[in-house]
Amino acid sequence: SQQGEEDPQALSIQEGENATMNCSYKTSINNLQWYRQNSGRGLVHLILIRSNEREKHSGRLRVTLDTSKKSSSLLITASRAADTASYFCAGVYGKLTFGQGTILTVHP
């Protein structure tokens, strides 16, 4: 069974708005990674945050990690229509274990 659970399952916003996706996991992790998947394509790595980090930035992406609550969030600022995709969190517990994903739709 999946160790990561994303919330919400689907998110629909307008271009220019911020998008926030949350991820919860069940066991201790070494690091947590976020991936993006465009329809019908493979996954693309976005960002990795280690268990001893609390926040990380990469361009328009901001990831936070709260190990005490076993949760992470991904914020995409100033969203664009091209950000429309599914987003997955994956916890490394020895192996990389994925959640079910959040489907983000950004309307132009």
Next chain:
Amino acid sequence: NAGVTQTPKFQVLKTGQSMTLQCAQDMNHEYMSWYRQDPGMGLRLIHYSVGAGITDQGEVPNGYNVSRSTTEDFPLRLLSAAPSQTSVYFCASSHLDHSGRRGYEQYFGPGTRLTVT
């Protein structure tokens, strides 16, 4: 670099047939893995390998075999296809971290869409 390549892109099998999904990477990654993706289920790990000659089971290994004779290749074999194995299969690779056991950022192939009738 071609990255991670998978063949075939599409495959239709009859129940009971066997086949091999091919995966190759040219990044000299130690860690390779196979996932299946089903609607509403995310990605589930089938098998993985931390180096040539070393393989291990993931969450859903039943019905699948793997081998890793070279660093570059990690084929996935379906022994006797069943309709429950209809899915999209992704191969991924990465370097290992300092522990030698865990992968870093994964690079994914484009996927193989398999239908078993």
